[in-house]
Amino acid sequence: MRKGAAARTLPEYGAIDTGVLIDWYTATARDLPWRGPGVTAWQILMSEIMLQQTPVVRVEPIWREWVARWPVPSAMAAASQGEVLRAWGKLGYPRRALRLHECATVLAERYGDEVPDDVELLLALPGIGAYTARAVACFAYGQRVPVVDTNVRRVVARAVHGLGDAGNPSPRDLPETEALLPARVQRAAVFSAALMELGATVCTARSPACAACPLPRCAWVAAGRPAAEVVRKTQKYEGTDRQARGRLLDVLRAADGPVERLRLDLAWPRDPGQRARALDSLLVDGLIEQTAEGLFALAGEGSR
Structure with a gap:
């Protein structure tokens, strides 16, 4: 204890x-856009997913773009996974984008484009954890x-x-x-x-x-502002697998279609072993896919 x-x-x-x-x-x-009048539960849900481990200043411009582009779940569901990943940009932790796309599909197909107001129903949606479910119930529907x-x-x-x-x-x-x-x-x-x-x-x-x-x-x-018992170290980003994954995704987001392995190799030349590990993890996470010809593309864009 x-x-x-x-x-x-x-x-x-x-x-x-x-x-x-x-x-x-x-x-x-603060005058944050997702707190304004007329913001829907779906738009609040998008903001909550984006704000996980990401500062407001980075989220706000992309959230505004998403609200204009995908104002309702069915609009996002009609887009490809690759489109959503590309629009996610530099927000980090891109698996959130895939889960949000999956969530949009469920909301469009089962809930008539409406976000449930019940915490248990929210928890059953793809990618929605305990915090997000309660945040939507509270901030979108005013629940206690x-x-x-x-x-x-x-x-x-x-x-x-x-x-x-x-x-x-x-x-x-x-x-x-x-x-x-x-x-x-x-x-x-x-x-x-x-x-x-x-x-x-x-x-x-x-x-x-x-x-x-x-x-x-x-x-x-x-009590005299006693010091924290645990000093938490700031996690570095430079040189990590996360950065390597990001560089590889940058190449695929900028491409018009599947790309050769060489283009990915050039994006992270410093450590071939780390690059291979990053590429494999992107495949396992479903963020990218490999075509029958051995090319690589964002999820859902391998046939382009």
């Missing part, structure tokens, strides 16, 4: 002032469900428990966060968005702006 874990009991809840946090959010929330991401876990760990970090995800995260939600459904949805906003913009991991925090009470500040 982590230090401080035993202190996580219900009487501690209430350290986060609901009214103050909601007022702060209403006055200062706990939405727990890294930012929320950090705010709760600090403000409620006085811990420098939230530690690893735990089954207790959902009930703990749900216990903080206001009873009124409408306020609960806003509160969830506000918790996330606070963690993303003020109570950040490395340089929390405590002077700008709206909360009148914070157990972490009261």
